[in-house]
Amino acid sequence: MNKQKARSPSTPQRPSQGNRDFRNRTKRSTKEAVNQNIRRTALAGEADAPPCIILRAGREKSLLRRHPWIFSGAIERVDGAPVTGDTLPVRDAAGNFLAWAAYNPASQISARVWSWHEQDHIDAEFFRGKITSALAARSSLNLARDSNGMRLIHAESDGLPGLVVDQYDDVLAMQIGSAGAERWRDAIADILQELCKPVCIYERSDSDSRALEGLELRNGVMRGTLPTNVEVIENGLRFKVDVQNGQKTGFYLDQRDNRALTETLAHGKDVLNCFCYTGGFSLYARRGGAKSMLSIDASGDALRIAAENLANNGLDASHAEWQEADVFQALRTLRDQNRKFDLVILDPPKFAPTAAFAEKASRGYKDINLLGFKLLRPGGLLFTYSCSGGINEDLFQKIVAGAALDAGVDAQIVHHLHASADHPVLLSFPEGAYLKGLVLMVTG
Ligand code: SAH
Numbered sequence: 001m002n003k004q005k006a007r008s009p010s011t012p013q014r015p016s017q018g019n020r021d022f023r024n025r026t027k028r029s030t031k032e033a034v035n036q037n038i039r040r041t042a043l044a045g046e047a048d049a050p051p052c053i054i055l056r057a058g059r060e061k062s063l064l065r066r067h068p069w070i071f072s073g074a075i076e077r078v079d080g081a082p083v084t085g086d087t088l089p090v091r092d093a094a095g096n097f098l099a100w101a102a103y104n105p106a107s108q109i110s111a112r113v114w115s116w117h118e119q120d121h122i123d124a125e126f127f128r129g130k131i132t133s134a135l136a137a138r139s140s141l142n143l144a145r146d147s148n149g150m151r152l153i154h155a156e157s158d159g160l161p162g163l164v165v166d167q168y169d170d171v172l173a174m175q176i177g178s179a180g181a182e183r184w185r186d187a188i189a190d191i192l193q194e195l196c197k198p199v200c201i202y203e204r205s206d207s208d209s210r211a212l213e214g215l216e217l218r219n220g221v222m223r224g225t226l227p228t229n230v231e232v233i234e235n236g237l238r239f240k241v242d243v244q245n246g247q248k249t250g251f252y253l254d255q256r257d258n259r260a261l262t263e264t265l266a267h268g269k270d271v272l273n274c275f276c277y278t279g280g281f282s283l284y285a286r287r288g289g290a291k292s293m294l295s296i297d298a299s300g301d302a303l304r305i306a307a308e309n310l311a312n313n314g315l316d317a318s319h320a321e322w323q324e325a326d327v328f329q330a331l332r333t334l335r336d337q338n339r340k341f342d343l344v345i346l347d348p349p350k351f352a353p354t355a356a357f358a359e360k361a362s363r364g365y366k367d368i369n370l371l372g373f374k375l376l377r378p379g380g381l382l383f384t385y386s387c388s389g390g391i392n393e394d395l396f397q398k399i400v401a402g403a404a405l406d407a408g409v410d411a412q413i414v415h416h417l418h419a420s421a422d423h424p425v426l427l428s429f430p431e432g433a434y435l436k437g438l439v440l441m442v443t444g
Helices: 020-043 124-140 179-183 185-196 253-264 280-287 300-312 327-336 355-374 393-407
Strands: 052-055 069-071 075-079 087-091 097-103 109-115 149-154 163-168 171-176 200-205 218-224 231-234 237-240 270-274 292-297 320-324 341-346 376-386 411-418 436-442
Touching: 052 097, 087 109, 097 179, 124 149, 124 185, 149 231, 149 253, 163 185, 171 185, 179 185, 185 200, 185 218, 231 253, 237 280, 237 300, 253 280, 253 376, 253 411, 270 280, 270 327, 270 355, 280 292, 280 300, 292 300, 292 327, 300 320, 327 355, 341 355, 355 376, 355 393, 376 411, 393 411, 393 436
Parallel strands: 052 087, 171 200, 270 292, 270 341, 292 320, 341 376
Antiparallel strands: 052 075, 069 109, 087 097, 097 109, 149 163, 163 171, 200 218, 231 237, 376 436, 411 436
């Protein structure tokens, strides 16, 4: 859920309040990245030698554990005259081969590993192999039941750093977030076209994290024609997807299983869905028999799509209110009105893209969770999520525990939640586990 570029008024907007501070931090870190880059030019090795990244002594450890990122500080020198996106061998201080990696001097992550095998050639065939494996994994996991939306490629965790491909029926949305994947962009689109035969491959390379990689923002059709209406069916529910301007690549596929869980627990309940976007959790709650639903988001356009989605599924629209508001404010108003709910969902945007933002983000999470707890009746359920890479599961649980304490409630964890299986987490890359959720029952 990266910060998005400015949108046309007809499309879902990022919030204008609530996490402005987090945005300023992002700007600062872009500047820091540029400064780091200037310092890094001092690392240039022998210009005439074959291009190669040589690590500092002892800094090969994370690669030996198969973590795919090489930070600028681990590099002793870069031989040859490689340019951004080139594939280079990475060697330890003694000259032993460690990996093939895509080089990006503009990023703090100076190289991302394509392969651990010296005999590999990083060419179109290599990408065909990786993409074929990712597709085969999805099909063997049998994820397509009652759904035609799926994350087909989940970046580092599928061995393709910086590449995300989401499927919405016969449209593919592709997002490139690394210089290495950028270099192979056309070859990757050709392979996807051949293997998946979509009517359109749409590129959504417009997240702000591209600035940290020194890459320009891009948003447009790469192959085929974008249908006027793109829709995804998820567990039998239909959702409109704004591939061009919606958040992420248009829809939050990662919450599929968690939304299904909500449906099973919603019967007869008064539901509050905060940060509802296009209504995902609300539609499931209504199908599960929710008595009333108040759904809040800062984006009026997302809310309009949400109301349409409810209608398009033939779901009852009575006692279903869509409120355009800043959740931080709205929760306070509801508290002051002494409103109570049986089920509260908090699925905010990414407050902490990296650990550097964790402290500020923690305060944001604590605030909304504290208010969420206060709005619950005894026996009520809080579904609370964090999709911040900079907040790990332990820290998130601690923040939520602190919120319950300050709210004066006792609560039990009844479910630990994660992204759906089409967002696998490479065991050697814990950063892949960005989405964590807890379902808590208020006991007193
Ligand atoms: N739960 C949704 C995804 C939520 S994404 C789903 O299942 O599809 C985060 C949402 O938070 C976005 O729709 C964004 O518009 C909204 N948002 C971000 N900051 C906000 C704020 N301060 N107040 C209200 N909504 C906000």
